[in-house]
Amino acid sequence: MTATADAEAAANELTPLADYLGSVLRRLRALPPLDLDLTQAYGNVLAEDVVAPHSFPAFDQAAIDGYAARWEDITGAGRGGFASAGSSLDGRGRGVRINVVGDLGAASWRPVRLTPGTCFSVAAGAPLPIAADVVVPIDWTDQGMAAVEIFRTPKRGYGVRRAGEELPAGKVLARAGAYVSPALVAVFAATGIGHVVVRPSPRVVLVATGDELVDVGRGSQPGQVVDANSHALTAAAVEAGALAYRIGICDDDPEGLRGLLEDQTLRADLIITTGGTGTGPGDMVRRILSRRDGGRPGPVAFTDVALYPGTSLGFGTVGAEEVPVVCLPGEPGAALIGFEVLARPAIQLLAGADPVFRPSVRAHLLETVSSPAGLREFRPAHVAERRGGGYTVQPLPGGPYTLSGLAEANGLLVLGERVTTAAAGSTVDALLLDRRR
Template sequence: MTTVPTEFDATIHPAGAELTPLAEYLAGVLRGLRPLPALDLDLTQAYGNVLAEDVHAPGPLPAFDHAAIDGYAARFEDVVDASPSRPVRLNVIGDLGAASWRPVRLTPGTCFSIGSGALLPAAADVVVPVHATDQGMAAVEVYDSPPRRGFGLRRSGDEIPAGALLARAGTYVNPALVALLASCGIGHVVVRPSPRAVIVATGDELVDVGRASQPGQLVDANSHALTAAAAEAGAHAYRVGICDDDPEGLRGLLEDQTLRADLIITTGGTGVGPGDMVRRVLSRRDGQRPPVRFTDVSVYPCTSLGYGNVPSMAGAEGVPVVCLPGDTGAALIGFEVLARPVIQVLAGADPVFRPSVRAHLLETIKSPSGLREFRPAYVAERRGGGYTVAPLAGGPYTLSGLAEANGLMVLGERVTTAPAGSTVDVLLLDRRR
């Protein structure tokens, strides 16, 4: 049985602390966000962005009746009785390739040699595959009848009729959608641009990767991890690096980054200790602008989150900023619960949250009371339907668990023990994008 150390519980959930429910907190944050302004982009540049408008087919797909295979375009009634013992003989009156454009018509007892993609002759209602014939040029013998009328061809509008909805607003443009839109003759789409996310790690103790942590020095894993997480979420992610615990330096850095950022993500300094510079600096009121608000949220292992706007010379509303904890595992959980939904809203994506499933728990686990725990987990499909989920390392060991996880098990605030065999919610982590 996996347990959570009790001494860690007291640290993250002090007695008497009032925590904001996660759903309430997220609703307040996301309600004040708006998607980025839409752009009209060439289809080749639209990949990875989110559609800002519904897209409808301007015409049918396929656009015209055509052969789906190489063979002989014929009338079904002429070849329906063909067999190896009694082949049917047809006169070949022409050759049609994919570049053929003049309309032609079949007469009884005739056929056209035809290539895949070629315009179908009028009156043709079947394409006899090459292997069912003697492959004749002036005349052809058909040894096997096609299985049905309409075999080997595609009719106009078979796949998509004119005016049909191809994709809804909020859909990510992926390679298959690019192919569908191009096939329908669409060369431009209106999309929301991918948000530009800037990631900043703060702390005098931080050193860059390439060395081991030692007393007084901690390797900055956070900015690298969060940059990767932002890119996985669909943002254009930029790692700024390390900012020392210097209030003026932080203010100047953030001001510079607002010129190229749609979202700023900081990590570290969100607590109430003497070294928590980010909270002290950003929670101060700047003129008429409300400060960044730091909230203790009922999330484990990431209770303290900051959200607000930092002033920008590029816009009156400023640039949204998300402030995450300094612990790497907690920062990644904080990214999942707050920063990722913010990126999705800015991108205009729908849905905003990751998909989830209900899964049967394979072993008993304990969870801190009063907190919604996001525990790394491995989820698998069960033979016969449904899912199973195995918990991985959580709590102070979340980072090692996340490295193996393909899901996040969600245990509610009132759950202190989840027994083996019970059903739990699991967010599915998409590691492919």
Template sequence: MTATADPEAAANELTPLADYLGSVLRRLRALPPLDLDLTQSYGNVLAEDVVAPHSYPAFDQAAVDGYAARWDDIAAAARSAGYAAGHGGSPGGRTVRLNVVGDLGAASWRPVRLTPNACFSVAAGAPLPLTADVVVPVEWTDQGMAAVEIYRVPKRGYGVRRAGEELPAGTLLARAGTYVSPALVAVFAATGLGHVVVRPSPRVVIVATGDELVDVGRGSQPGQVVDANSHALTAAAAEVGALAYRVGICDDDPEALRGLLEDQTLRADLIITTGGTGTGPGDMVRRILTRREGGRAGPVTFTEVALYPGTSLGFGTVGAEEVPVVCLPGETGAAMIGFEVLARPAINLLAGAEPVFRPSVRAHLLETITSPAGLREFRPAHVAERRGGGYTVQPLAGGPRTLSGLAEANGLLVLGERVTTAAAGSTVDVLLLDRRR
């Protein structure tokens, strides 16, 4: 695990973050589409437009429990009873009376037709009798079985759902790039779809490197550092929607690390490593992945990016399958910020999701803060909506390296390379973090 360079030593040779991200993301392509059963499609992104093969509702049906009737019969009976239909009343206790000639449930399938001055008792979802154009709710009647007294006359069409009134056949249900939500699964199923073509969830493997690392369940001590990175980044990848696999800890053994990465290319669409991105003698990841072989440059390029925290980032491909690999710093705060700015967009791009970056807002800063010159800083913060519109943002104590601040934050305050001081009351950019409760 390597310490991050001094943030104040912002040199001109640092690559602007926007330029670096553009160069990396242009090298990635969405994963090939996959035809999935509808029950497995949730959480994926559609690879093509989806059109309704059938109408919804598929047939004329009752929208409420009640009595299906012809509105003209009810209206005529209402007039003869001495009150106006459609005005929701029965003056003087007068009612409309219809004969109940049968019952229809959601499983009824034989077509039936209404005769004059008759009705069917119907359950919500039941097919309507032919010529029926109104359903009188149960609570507006005496709930009679052979004959029913109607106390309140509905308007024509009340309680009726016509075939295709919500989604006619041929309706565009969702465009390519749309995230498949539970509600969208319901829409697909209701219109007759049993499978959809999606981009598969990327398989992301996370590897932590360093001789000093030990697994969780104990405290750190001199010469040992608990591996928080692989656990945190596995959770972060899963939050994005990836199928995340934590490999665990790999010592700074060149052959072991090379073999591990080669093995993981068989099951990964993206590999994320942490640690060893610097130029010190123990930075094995950088030494192995930049080593020239056969006169060719190494498969991964490490770049000093104008980013705080964590300027050293690596990107390239490994293995015969040329699986993309993202190399993040070993310091946990820097690794998590590096994940947000580089690995998370890469996962979204592989998944075909749009947009690839988190949403952002402009917010009024509540406290004056300073930032290292020449670096784009991402600082944990709490963002809140203001009464009357807009947002405020409060930087959290400790700066971007504090894990407690990252755990508490619901946003990342972004300060550009030219910003050294941001005054209270100024307007700044804030990335909105997901915080599922």
């Protein structure tokens, strides 16, 4: 057999990524709902639809500073020297002059009524006088206090916000699965909502494993590797919407690893480990967590997935609480790609988000690239919108293992298992890494 044929035969023994993700995500369930005060709800996902209990605005009000009046009292479209709607006088005619019978601010609460030929000076947000159907901007007047001369006539309804005009009572403000944004918090508050039912942010514990690991703040020496993974994955978990806890480095000690994972089940909704997922002599995580006990498989199954970089991934549960655990490779680039394709969707599913995957686009490839046969490759890239519509994708130098490429990327070029070469000008898939949830 040729080298290419050998590679294809080996790849055929791997589990397709889509099949693997489906089997993992089907085992996860969104966290139980939680009733939260509105001030704590930001960043969570709604567990049920939210309906407006009250309308917004709650009452007829002025939308601008000006003079609240009856439109028929100030209009004179083309007659008697009055300005037509929306136009200004040319100096040959005079504006209309009416009496100002009071001032209304946003804190005014007594109902008042306009009589013919009168108006109120109003601030934005003030209750609208009964019978008023227009607010004349201050700049269109002489800004009089006892009486005001109006030089321009706005259209009927200008400067007025009617009760329930924007959000009537009973309107569905947001559906279950929606992300609670600052603007949505404002909508809830404005319609009288003080609590919402959400899925809590998943608590995610990050553990790096390996005797060779040393903490940050020093350079790597022979036999030592600085632990970049637990720091990077903690940041990635936070970016995905989790409450992330970095435990740090765990040596390749079987009892120490088992004890650490058992301890963390009390504070975690998901545990992510990095390192030790292969089949080499130092890959202790796979050896410990997949070990058969009494003829039964271990709590975590390790699968060789058709993924590049990092084919070996682990998933299962640990502890009496059966807390899910995701095991990612130890190579930093492979760990970050593994997080994107497996751990991040798991976090999103636990949080109740829909969809759980990042958005993707079809993009015009700017450079010819090759890819391993039988593997779905995720390569750091720069995605840009084209003038006139569509997207372009530029692969970044160094391929998927380079941390510098991942740091610069705003997307991931995705090349399918059957793709060995993608020519410049072809259309490919690209995941958008927007660095936000």
